[in-house]
Amino acid sequence: MSIDLTDEQKAFAEAIDDFCRREAGTREQRGDSPHHPGLYRRMADLGWLGVTVPDEYGGSGAGMVDTCLFLERVAYGQAPVAGFTTSAIVAAAVERSGTGEQKKTVLGGLVAGRVFAIAMSEPEAGSDVANLSCRAVRTDDGWIVDGQKTWCSNAHIADAILLVARSSGSPGDHHGLTMLLVPTDTPGLRISGIETMGGKEVNDLYFTGLRLPADAVVGTRDNGWQQLMAGLNVERLILAALMLGTAQRAFDDALGFIRQRRQFGRPVGSFQALRHRVADLATEIECCRLLVHRVATLVDRDPARVLPRESSMVKLKTTEVARQVALAGMQMMGGYGYACEYDMERHVRATLAATVYGGTSEIQRDIIGKTYGL
Known part of the structure; x- marks a missing residue:
């Protein structure tokens, strides 16, 4: 295509x-x-x-x-x-399932430059999203939330967080999850940054008797799992497109370096070992570009259609290729690829994490295998 x-x-x-x-x-x-x-x-x-x-x-x-x-x-x-990534994911969820007022807040907020975050992962629930235990209890006038979330990107700069909490059933049940929109200035919420290779990008969230009004629910009560599944196309495409751009940048940075860097009397890029590596990486990036465009086109043709195989393929392929390109770029640049003077070390950090968040590469492979009846 x-x-x-x-x-x-x-x-x-x-x-x-x-x-x-x-x-x-x-x-x-x-x-x-x-x-x-x-x-x-x-x-x-x-x-x-x-x-x-x-x-x-x-x-x-x-x-x-x-x-x-x-x-x-x-x-x-x-x-x-970086705030745009999570904000776009939250906006897509609210556009599909939110009330008119929620859409004004989130979609209008995104257009105006506000940031939103989404909280799913917990200490005992990462890839196994159904194992959520952070609980939202219905009261006469609203909700009370208690529990912990972790690895929440951009919560520290967000105006509001789309929280996925357990409203009924037990950890392990797909039924009984509810989405709630939580302003970050709500009493009972504590946001604590987690130190990572990329600095403070992700956070632990602690909910202690946090109270929300009844209209904080996004979509329908206990139906959060189905609403999450409906958003897989958008979330995985967003991550894939980001890594496509990062892969191309890492490739171009490495290419520019090996054209100029001379060893043994000639540019290191003129050696066959590096020429062949460049050829392979360029081909892989082009495959990713075609795949991203193909899946995005399918989504635009039918936004309501869930594409579990294609969305997992695009996330898996593009993040893995981006990591491959960045690591190869560092290798081709030698010590310079490791130095903070150059951007390659940033590319490596970004691409390593990309194969983990938003569903690990292992989970994507498992999903793809299941779509073939395995």
Whole structure:
């Protein structure tokens, strides 16, 4: 399948590239944080954060092809706007299942430059999402939430968190999960950052007698599992598009280095071992680009259709290739690939984590195998 972008899409990509060169072209401009609020707001002012938000909430109402194009170019340009990823996932969930007021808050908030996070994982429930035990108890006038969540990306910079909690049944049951929208300034919520290789990007969340109104429910009570499954296409495509852009950037950085670096009297890229490695990596990246575009096109044709096989394939393939490219880039650059003076070490950190969050590569393979009746 060929990738045929419209003139408008080409102009959109060129505008993002130009913005990233001007606003995030140096390490000093990007800073050390994965999210730069000022840069994020400037993208909001340009209308880019609402790429997939319906026009009635201030967005442009584009589809997943345009969203993936935006994510790919932002990742390639290394723009520190990590808050968009989780915000787009939350916005998609609220658009599918939320009330009119929730849509105004979240979809309109995303367009305006606000950040949202989603909380699913727990100390004893990562890949096994059905094992959630953080509990939301119904009261006469609302809900009381108690429990812990972990690995929650961007909670520390978010306006609100889409919480997936157990409202009935026992850990292990797919039925009995409910989505609740929790403003981060709600009493009873404590957010604690987790130190990682990438800095403070993820958090532990502690809920202690947190009270929410009855209308905090997103969708229907006890139906959170089905609502989560309906969002798999969007979540996995978002992660794949980000890693496609990162893979291409790591490839281009490595290629530029080996063209210039000389050993034994000639550029190291002229040696067959590196030429062949470059050829293999370039081919793998192009396969990923075709796969991302193909799955995004399928989603745009029928947004209600769940694509468990295709969405797992695109997440698996693109994150694994991105990791392969970054590690190969570090190897080709030698000690320079490990030095903080160059961006390759950042690419390595980002791509290693990408094969874990959003469903590990092992889980994706298991899902794909099951779609073949295994």
